[in-house]
Amino acid sequence: MNEFRTKKAVSKETFVFLAILIATTVYFGTTMGFDVMFDVIIKTAHDLLLDTVFKIMAIAVLAGAFAALMTEFGVVSLINKVLSPIMRPLYNLPGAASLGIITTYLSDNPAIISLTKDKSFTKFFKEHEIPTLCNLGTAFGMGMVLSFYLFSLNADFLPAIIVGNLSALIGSIVSVKIMLHHTKKYYGVTKESERESSLSAEQLSKVREIRPGNTLERFLEAILDGGKNGVEMGLAIIPGVLVICTAVMMLTFGPQGANGEYIGAAYEGVGLFPQLASYIAPVLEFFFGFTSTEAVTLPITSLGAVGAAMGMVPRLLDGGLIASNDIAVFTAMGMCWSGYLSTHVGMMDALGVKRLANKAIISHTFGGLAAGISANYIYKLVVLVMG
Template sequence: METRSQEHDNRKFRRHLIEALGFIVLFFGIFGYIGHVMSLPNMLNTIMQTSYHLLLETVFYIMGITVLSGALGSLLVEFHIVDMLERLLRPLMKPLYNLPGVSALGGILTFLSDNPAIITLAQDRKFCTFFKKYQLVSLTNFGTAFGMGLVVIIFMAGKGHGSGAMIGLAGAIVGSIVSTRLMQRSTLKRYPELDSPVHVDNMQEEEVKDSHDNIFIRTLNAILDGGKTGVDLGLAIIPGVLIISTAVMMLTNGPGADGIYNGEAYEGVGLLPALADKVDFIFRWLFGFEDSRLIAFPITALGAVGAALGLVPNFADQGILDGNAVAVFTAMGMCWSGFLSTHTAMLDSLKYRRLISQAITAHTIGGLVAGIFAHWLFVLISLI
């Protein structure tokens, strides 16, 4: 028994040692390269300056949008606009997504807020009874495709590209259909036993609350509660914007305007564009990107769409942002919307962790389709 315990400890130590050595090599390899190109003082100053400028110029701007969109979303719920939209969209759910009509509510709620809203619905016992098991699992792909959609569209419209954002919305819808359908197909192929209804034991009727407050009080409460939710969402995106966007910008941008490194905000080593330039014909044909630096947005959106939005003002300042890029950004930003950091938690909460790889694969394809469709739809509309 003691020998077996020692062997277990030794294996555990070796695994931890490999992880530690791998992290050290990766950490010092990346920062050693950046520090070699920029010099160590300039690298540290750029990291701090970029994070500081992102906080003041981007995060607070996005937070303002999330507060206003949160208040708007709460008003739509309070005065039953969401219920009306859900009823209008119900007939489309079965032919497009192979989902019951009530799932339209999930798309609306995640569009108005963020991905986790679908978890709340999926944990509602009465809601689950409308689904088969494989359909319930595919809600992770369906809901994630619309996360923070309202924030993304308002943000892009605020930059003067409202039409491109609406084309991007169409692309996100197409991507969501592909992602959801692929998830359902792969799930049934691997686990055919999930083609059975969801059974919930001891289901209790949900208490229906009828507000007797007057219109003014209901409006005021909805605005304040929704605004508070927007503040929470705005605070939640701060780590992603500051950490991920700073890292991506330093790997994407080049030196300062005079061609030398001064330790100022938004400087970088230009590694990602250099790599993207080797296959730029792919991105140019698929997404219509005229500048390889634009590929940084969809890459960042994989982790957090809020962080990806932090790149947009810098693209605009560099003069590489156009209507096509906004359409593709909106489509891929909405469809992916940080799904790498949320899919695992969402499927784990649904007790289907074994389907994580299928969900991620399907959603990766869906996001690519969303961007491609948005680009060619933009080209088509431009020709008309």
């Protein structure tokens, strides 16, 4: 399938794009100062590269090695057999997909891509199901880190954290189901072809391929192969993280100077998202139960990087701007979204279906919203029941 099409050299969209680009540059430049704007862009991208991308790559290497061992010695096959009765009704995915949930929950979103590079893992899936793994894995990215971090701030948050984890599960189901609808259309799946691929996957699941050599040789080769896949995946996500996450950060945060002035530090911005949130505060209160308009910055920041959102929690707690209900909602949306705007494009590219990236993003947006709304009302119900 060709990735590029032809179009008139200079068209209407050329001038529309220029107008948007100039307007955006003028907005940021007049607010922050043009010198500060470019300084912040460079420093933010540099910081993301060192502190986010390389961290993700390290996680991906370790997760890739771990996943390769799991498939080499039949653990994935066992998980597939045990959990298929659960995963099919919930996600319409094979039981092996649960390994992706476990891997990303213990690490980060892109860890699931390392699994997709292993044929012993992907053999359980139909062709149109593989792209949905991007949404499935992202919904649980950094789940353990986020949960333990919030618990360390206050042990009383435990019920809210548990509700948040449950709600992230609900969000993941919504995201995957919507994405499956798009992938079926993209691959032209019919009921007959789906039935045939199911039979093929069932036959393949009865056996598994192993590497040549004795047990120790297979162990070492699996680690190296899996780690190599992690490196390739880490490199593939760099453009998405640096470009998209930088933009999200600059739209979320404001000046960091002691007196509210710009100092040209990484992650400074115009603070547009919190301003916009103030206009729809009643709507946010109804659906998500936010204690303050500032609380909306947590899920919004999670669009770019949930780690950055975690760093904002203590400051909001000290200012009395968030409460337990907000923690439940943030846990759900932070885990479910977990920086998907900064990783989804790269992850879909690594899966070889970059043209479906927009569908994946739209599907996951609804999934995160479902997670947040579920967390708000489930937690209120828990508080009501517990008295």
